[in-house]
Amino acid sequence: MSSIQTGRGKRRRKFEDEVDSHSENEEEIVVEDHKPELTPDKLKEPKDTYIPQPQKQQEQPSRSKYIDEEDISSNDKRRKFDLLHQKDTSTTSRNHKRNDHNQWELEQYQKAQQIMNTTKITKDDLDKVNLPDNDKYEYVFDDSQYVNFNEIEEDDELKGDDQPQKPDLIEKERISIAEVRQSLPVYKFRSHFLEAMDKNQVLIVVGETGSGKTTQLPQYLYEAGYSQGDKNLIIGCTQPRRVAATSVATRVAQEMNVKLGKEVGYSVRFDDKSSKDTVIKYLTDGMLLREFLTDSKLLKYSVIMIDEAHERTLSTEILLSLLKDILTTRHDLKVIIASATINAEKFSNYFHQASILNIPGRRFPVKIHYTKNPEANYIQAAITTIFQIHLTQPLPGDILVFLTGQEEIESMEESLQESIIKLGSSLENHLQVLSIYSNLPIDLQKKIFEPTLPHTRKVILATNIAETSITIDGISYVIDPGYVKQNVYNPTQAMESLVVVPCSKASVDQRAGRAGRIGPGKCFRLFTKWSYYNELDANTTPEILRVNLSSVILLLLSLGINDLINFDFLDKPNSKHIIKSLELLYSLGCINSKGSLTKLGLKLSKFPLDPMLSKCLITSEKFNCVLEIITIISMLGESSTLFYRPKDKQEIASKKHASFDSPLGDHFSLLNVSQQWENSDFSNQWCQEYFVQYKTLRRVKNVRDQLIKLCQRNKINVNETISINPLYIQKSLISGYFPNIVKLSMMGDTYKKLKSSNVATPCYIHPSSSIFKIKPIPKLLLYHELVLTSKEYMRNCMIIDEKLIKEYGSHYYSPQELESLSKTKK
């Protein structure tokens, strides 16, 4: 069986090892020829040698063990989708599915035969590229390996404007700001818009990319006098991301010819450029949410525009609910909800059939191509498609490929580089491979924005970061396998899991749009048209249904919303989730037995943290270790992106990282990192020496400084102490993290939650933990989070003493559970 040199390939092997219990040398896989699997030859081989490869979903441990009942239907949906992608979904169902697969294969084989016989593969295009006839090039020029895309169909176009204006820099500079403003599509709707604003309290604006709504609508309102009057009211516009808020504000300040921070300003975490003169304020949605805490009716605003509402981020969603709530008493407040087409109806219904104003966008058309058949291996298909594009499409025009994660990106980059070397000088134009994901160090991220060299085409391998957060110029081709990695929280287990799921229609359309920014583009979808229309969900599951709610619930409670079960959410979270959060808040002492907020709860809600963390912070005052706890808290939030190990220096990096290890556990190791960085005077060089991400530590420092300020504001003493007894730190941590305690199982190989429940999930110490190798194996642990990846891993663990559990957990654990502690010890 040939194998594909991808991260998936490697992981798949590992998976097979587990299941079939025979080992294979990983080295072998790397040197193997990476031919695509679905070739006619392969298909003709005896069945036994051609087994559909277990794919990503299969490597993910079966979710079904953990999901709530109501989630099962969506799991089934995924299974259906996977089957069409020649995928099996769960380890447990593997065997009894084998027969289905054989049947399925047979059908596919027959279909493939028909296609081979009837389809002319576009050899004409290839002839243009003059290459020596050599075996080496088989990889690209074997017709059978071509990915078959359906012909372009008109109805599958993402329609663009008929005559889009090509940005011509010199030309653009000559046009005055006023002319630019008037050239935006939104300009024609100015009076329509103002009229609608006059008549309605809530207005839904559907404005596609490039319409100019974000920069223009607040200005129109300002010009029409919405921010004037005796009360000095202002116009607020929220954005889901910091960069958007700051860059749009900068642009609008230019257009209005005022200094940023005066009439036009922005406000994002750690950075406030607004003043009492500010009349148009751009802010992140999370920021406006925090403003509710001090100004629960948002009295200083006359208009609030919620931009990019279709993204349905957690903060946006809560904002919408709160706005709906205050509109009943604030009749003078106007609300604009700007969304893409997809959700407009839903928002309109939510706000009592609010009017919808449509503003066309300005974008070039993008032609959509689908594969004729499901792709068995989308990585391979994507690579093949890259070369198809590179060899048949003229320059300029860069390629953007959407992948699910860092590992996938890295392995694909490797395979691509190898193929490029094989092809060598025979390629008429060079192919430059670049990648982008959030965890990539900044200097490497910047590379994708460097201009493309002559006779070169860029291929950018990206995660979802390129879907909305980062815009890359010069992209004409998008390759979209149609998958995304998603974080799903399971409240019953209090466990996160990262799963690869099919994208929604909204998401794949957004991705396609990335090809139409500089000119007409093409999008190659590595799935069938049928599955687009029949299998993909219309929208991505809103975040509110996928996250730990305790922080949100505490916020709502502190705003005086007590009946959470009947609260008017746009999409209501499962009542069980809400109750789980309420139970936790009760055990933390944030609410009383009647469910109303306590003094402590109010105190905790002042911090932008998970309630469990803010509880630790509050407790630490008693032990005079506030600063240490604040440092640990700030580090915990960023710990996943703290260390990095470059491929060529993995061993030395690991050694450096191990130098921070504390025998007490990861919380103390993190404290070490922070303290040593501080001793180096926050130096970047120190970070490089220790293979620590500077970017992350800067963020940690920002969070830390903010928490210190908040403590001072709330009269919490943050004095530095000379030396701290670790016991005090442990006590502070357990006061918030008592639910996250595990004990070693009888067999001594796994851990079990101390809180007994129906589902006793075995947990494992994450191998990156400083106590992973500690002997004797610690009996009791406190963990920061439980994440399901290849196993149920506890990330950031601390050794904890039985006495402390009895001291801080007696209200949470039953006498039997506490008694079992002593049994464990024997």
Added chain:
DNA sequence: GTCGCTGGA
């Protein structure tokens, strides 16, 4: 003996 998609306060 692993590994994490993206945002936000």
